[in-house]
Amino acid sequence: MSRIGNKVIVVPADVTVDISETNFITVKGPKGQLEKQFNEVLNFSLEGSELKVSRPNNEMFTRKIHGTSRAILFNMITGVSTGFSKKLEIKGVGYRAQLQGNTLVLQLGFSHNIELEIPQGITLDVPKNTEITVNGIDKAVVGQFAAEIREYRKPEPYKGKGIRYVDEYVARKAGKTAK
Structure with missing residues (x-):
């Protein structure tokens, strides 16, 4: 049943x-x-x-x-x-995002900028350079594109730097301690 x-x-x-x-x-x-x-x-x-x-x-x-x-x-x-939306936040010194036409440009600490073409049916909002909102009518496409953005720099457990969903919990680890 x-x-x-x-x-x-x-x-x-x-x-x-x-x-x-x-x-x-x-x-x-x-x-x-x-x-x-x-x-x-x-x-x-x-x-x-x-x-x-x-x-x-x-x-x-x-x-x-x-x-x-x-x-x-x-x-x-x-x-x-009503539509669907996913909110992402970027944490880290020098990490930022900006919208240039139909392209999302990410600066994530690499030697180059990452440029992502926005798929058809998706709209992006970048209210601050550390926040990204992915909007659309197809839930699967919205979730997939948000996951692709997050994949470039997942949040790491020691300092918490990276791209994460707004409501995501990142388990933090203690670093090495000197004796």
């Missing part, structure tokens, strides 16, 4: 959901449009403002994709109505 898969998705008034016979679903909202092809085994039904995902049998493959498909569809609806 899938607890997540059986939950009903409430569709907001400003979001429209189109379901084709082949389970190609298009979700349109005030922030944009997302579309995805879901497996044809599942059944999607839209009744008023309630969207239900059901499975016809209890085979292992069908059980696996039931909850996952419902979660992806819920994230699509949430993305086009």
Whole structure:
């Protein structure tokens, strides 16, 4: 019994959901449009403002994709109505970020600057040179791009320098002590 898969998705008034016979679903909202092809085994039904995902049998493959498909569809609806964001902070002397057109330029203590092209569908805000906010309607793309930024300089445990998520806890270690 899938607890997540059986939950009903409430569709907001400003979001429209189109379901084709082949389970190609298009979700349109005030922030944009997302579309995805879901497996044809599942059944999607839209009744008023309630969207239900059901499975016809209890085979292992069908059980696996039931909850996952419902979660992806819920994230699509949430993305086009409110959007997703990830906040990153940069700690370290001389570490900073700046936005130059469609490129994010990071100075992270290397001998060169790191230049990242911003993917389509993503908007970046750099309110201070030590804060980055990644915004978008696709949760997977927002999370992936934030992880790629963080990967260039992960927070290290001794001084805590590096790029971290705002709510991330970094376990600190004591350094060597002289005897």
